Amino acid sequence: MKLDFVIRGSDFINAGEASSGTKKALTRLGISPKAIKRAAIAMYEAELNAVIHAGGGNAEVEIFSDHVQIRVIDNGPGIPDVELAMQEGWSTAPDIAREMGFGAGMGLPNIKKNSNDMSIETEIGHGTTLTIMIRF
Amino acid sequence: MSKLHSVRLNKDLCVGCTNCIKRCPTQAIRVRDGKAQIAEYRCIDCGECIRACPHHAKSAVMDPFEALDNYKWKIALAAPSLYAQFGAPATRTMVLAALKNIGFDDVYEVAIGADIITARTNEFLDEARRDKRLPLISSACPAVVRLVQMKYPGLIDNLVPFDAPVDITAQIARRQSLEKTGLIPEDIGIFFISPCPAKRTAVTNPIGQDSSQIDGVIAISDAYPMILAKLEKLTPEQIHSLDNKLMATFGGVRWGYTGGEAIAVNTEKYLAVDGIHNVISILEEVENERLRDIEFIEANSCTGGCIGGPLTVANRYSAKSRQRGYIEEAKKLAKDHPDHIYPYQYEQASVWTKTIDPNPAMQLDSDIFKALEKYEQMEQIVRNLPGLDCGACGAPDCLALAEDIVRGEATETDCIFKLKEKIRDVASQLGDLESAMNKLAHDNHVVRTSDTESGE
Structure with missing residues (x-):
């Protein structure tokens, strides 16, 4: 089963709609609360990254009987140093995002912590595709 | 009478409008055959429908005053919100x-139980910090606990695992009155004078315990006229009969309105939310780990807290103002007569003995493959519905109708727009049929005429 979402850049008011929609769907399917929570947190962080850094993008969610695959695709600036970005506390978020309480540099580490598998494809100037897998 | 819920529909008063179905936070109500129906498995007893119904067709099922007759020794438990009903x-x-x-x-006073819980919550907060179970979510409002079970089962472990203030007060009342009267437990009747129907459900269908110490729950609105009448004719002897009564602190009395519980918890990092729809948006934030800096959440289903309960009488804003007067009075009592304060420090808050299970009411099917299939069908159906969320079909919105169709409880033509489309289709088919028949008749006529012609 597939769900598609559009993520709008710098739209902090509606940020989180994609992960909240995914969470609702997983609840409907009777997935365990713990797995839903992990999926919701990981996807929310990924969604926020696209909102803050990449001018928005798309989310594609594919739900299977034993896992969910979440892909967040953006056409943003790309991540120059993935290893550095994976470190807790590292952030390149603009002031406007920080003032709103975002951009504490916990995004990618938190996604990794909550997912069973995570991969980043990124190209400078072209964008980033983040793929997250969460087993139920 | 249902043990599971305490909201009843008066069919004669229900006109089948959309007010309640639209306001129900768990979409538990549908209008079928012109009357509202509550799906019990989805009701959390918040009482929103009682408030929403302009025809007063929804009411709370509470215990009648006559229930007192079954007991030799009768005890009333006063909710903190009771005082503010009177000015x-x-x-x-x-x-x-x-x-x-x-x-x-x-x-x-139920405020005594509140004092005890505050003290124990402060101890428990340290434990929760160690176990990383933050934020703690208050479990005092039964509607919120049931909401968590149904929509936020991932947060069950964040609930404060103590019985509610009213249950703890009931335990104390029973213990002390057994000592005092020498009666057997069955002879003692404990009645809660309650601002909400959810508290009655918490007695017939307890949360976190097998059975409740409370024997009956009477609506504040039912007791109000009787209390008012007695207040007006109160004698000095009647007042003095309570001279030796140990009272709650101002902190316990303050639980009557939103914020009163949270402010007494030993943390600056607290949040107090009220109104069931606002509670939902906060729980949503907690579940997304967006409130990492919050350690304690007080959540009340009713706007204003218990003083805004559906079974209260006074306007909640004037009640809040009055409540402040009672709080000041309690502060003064503690200062002038500290020996009149109930020694809450020496009481334990009873911990839940029964686990709080997730309620799978939102689940489309217990089989994941079937659930996936149903979800896809639902998505497909909703795409074909008008998306106006008008409620005329009896479901609160188009998605809920799609769900009902998938569950086999409704059909697409329950949607009046779909029905209109169908009628139009049938009409145009009939039209086609008519013109086809006309053509046939005409052809026949032509044939017949030509037959005649040729017959000449």
Whole structure:
């Protein structure tokens, strides 16, 4: 089963709609609360990254009987140093995002912590595709 | 009478409008055959439908006053929100004395149970910090606990695992009155004078315990006229009969409105939210780990807290103003007569003995493959619905109708727009049929005419 979402850049008011929609769907399917929570947190962080850094993008969610695959695709600036970005506390978020309480540099580490598998494809100037897998 | 829920529909008053179905936070209500129906498995007893119904067709199922007759020793438990139903010159002692005199042998303040829980929550907070179970979510409002079970099962472990103030007060009342009267437990009847129907459900269908110490729950609105009448004719003797009564602190009394519980918890990092729809948006934030800096959440289903309960009488804003008067009175009592304060420090808050299970009411099917299939069908159906969320089909919105169709409880033509489309289709088919028949008739006629012609 597939769900598609559009993520709008710098739209902090509606940020989180994609992960909240995914969470609702997983609840409907009777997935365990713990797995839903992990999926919701990981996807929310990924969604926020696209909102803050990449001018928005798309989310594609594919739900299977034993896992969910979440892909967040953006056409943003790309991540120059993935290893550095994976470190807790590292952030390149603009002031406007920080003032709103975002951009504490916990995004990618938190996604990794909550997912069973995570991969980043990124190209400078072209964008980033983040793929997250969460087993139920 | 249902043990599971305490909201009842009066079919004669229900006109089948959309007010309640639209306001229900768990989409538990549908209008079928022109009357509202509550799906019990989805009701959390928040009482929103009681408030929303302009025709007063929804009411709470509470215990009648006659239930007192079954007991030899009758005790009333006064909710913190009860005091604020009455204005000056009534004092806390006067309200309690009047309550006692409507037919009870003794009264206890539920605020005492609140004092105990506050003390224990502060100890438990350290434990929760260690176990990383933050934020703690108050479990005092039963509607919120049931909401968590149904929509936020991932947060069950964040709930404060103690019985509610009213249950703890009931335990104390029973223990002390057994000692005092020498009666057997069955002879003692404990009645809660409650601002909400959810508290009655918490007695017939307890949360976190196998059975409740409370024997009955009477609506504040039912007791109000009787208490008012007694208040007006209260004698000095009746007031003095409570002179030796140990009272709650101002902190316990303050639980009557939103924020009163949270402010007493030993943390600056607290949040107090009220109104069931606002509670939902906060729980949503907690579940997304967006409130990492919050350690304690007080969540009340009713706007204003318990003083805004559906079974209260006074306007919640004036009640809040009055409540402040009762709080000041309680502060003064503690200062002038510290020996009149109930020694809450020495009481334990009973911990839940029964696990709080997730309620799978939102689940489309217990089989994941079937659930996936149903979800896809639902998505497909909703794409074909008008998306106006008008409620005319009896479901609160188009998605809910799609769900009902998938569950086999409704059909697409319950949607009046779909029905119109179908009628139009049928009409145009009939039209086609008519013109086809006409053509046939005409052809026949032509044939016949030509037959005639050729016959000439």
